[in-house]
Amino acid sequence: MKTKNKQNYKDSKIYLIGSGIAGLASAVYLEKDVGVPGENIHILEKDLIAGGATDGAGDKDTGFVVRGGRMHEMHYECYWELLSHIPSLEDPNISVRDESYEFNQRFVSNGQARLLKEGKKLDVSSYGLSFKQQADFIKLTYVSESSLGDKRIEDWFEQSFFETKFWFIWSSMFAFQKWSSLAEMRRYMKRFIHLVDGLQRLGGVMRTKYNQYDSVVRPMKKYLEEKGVKFEMGKEVVDIDFNLSADKITATVIHLKNKTEIVLRENDFVFFTNGSITESTDNGSWDTPAKLKGVEESGAWTLWKKIAKKDPSFGNPNPFCDNINLQKWYSFTATMKDSTFLDYMENFSGNVDGTGGLVTMTDSNWLMSIVIARQPHFPNQPNDVKIFWGYGLYPDRKGNYIDKTMAECSGAEILEELYYHLKIQKLMAPITEAGKVNCIPVAMPFIDSLFMPRNMGDRPDVIPSGSTNFAFLGQFAEAPKDCVFTVEYSVRTAQMAVYGLFDSGKKVHPMYESTHNPKYLLAALKAISR
Structure with missing residues (x-):
């Protein structure tokens, strides 16, 4: 791998393809730790809004939408250190990290109605x-990842395991399915074994003050813009040319959709967030279902497929994006100009908003779960407006009450199915009739793509062997041992890319490994044997 001289950094132009958390983190590290001038950092984003999967938007009249929420925990070493440098939007004298820590001290996760x-x-x-299931669980933590190949979870555990309370808690919390990658489940078990004792009440789970777009993305974007970083929105990259020699890989030209191109000079770099879990999403409405799209409408997947054909070290996107029926699920966000639903849930669960987390209906054909975040969940959310989020892991099954699959349902029908499971149809009928509720369903074809069974090498190394100026970022680049579907994973790949390609004097933060702590191992063993 080519080592750059310090004097060249200020002349380098860096092109970050994708404005998700990995791209934003890379820009912070490049400016802060490497000394690349902010105006030399270009974030190329095909959408008109930054943030990738860490999103959230809307208003009281059209309805709010959060496609999903990233759960956090204390040992996200890379993520929290990054946010310690980003000023809060509401109080620039404190960091986003400290704002989040203070929020979580006041609203501690202790779900009392988990299932x-x-x-x-x-x-x-x-x-x-x-x-036997306990033994299988323990055995999985001690086998090597390489021995598992592309096995599915259902290849390891007996069928009855998938009817246990543990599986309902685990699968709804992390969005694992029976056919998900066994290797990824093993990583989760090892990475989060310190949380196993409290999984049933979501103990140790942390959240941001608002949705992650407002609490994390907007402050990072403001920080970067003040440093001069250029956000080039609506710029879709459709191909990258490489000079591939026997022992070196050098990106040479970036091709944009409008048929323009960026020719890379000797000291320029490209970081590419390959793949995306929120690509090709579609919003429905109160009256209409969301539409399922595919790879054709996706920029990140199409680009990765194209460049993967150029060199084996660029990975294999096909296992992650070619089986949408096993990867998709649907979420929904309800906006209510009335507090009846939240009041009922508070009395029913014993949790004030922001302390309960996931509530999963185990007898739901869709395996529906809801989350009531601390209100307001958006800075522009009025006090008399309440919102909550939910999702269903099995959108192709017909509802227990609504005689349609979740995928075929409008927002109104999804809420009616939810009310049926909570036994509150009569309670909520007047609210619906008064037009005080809206619900927006979202179809996400690739949301579980990162859990698809895969082989070693399908996710490319962050810095492919021999790369002189190119790196992969995000959920579909390989960060050994760490867990996909977390913001920590994305930020870790950003550190690996920046500190690996540039002589910054910095090292990637070591991953917290709770399996090395006997206290957590013993607590986990006791928990699974309860």
């Missing part, structure tokens, strides 16, 4: 695992 059946709370004091 429901027939509208009633289930006792989750026991995970319900048999001795």
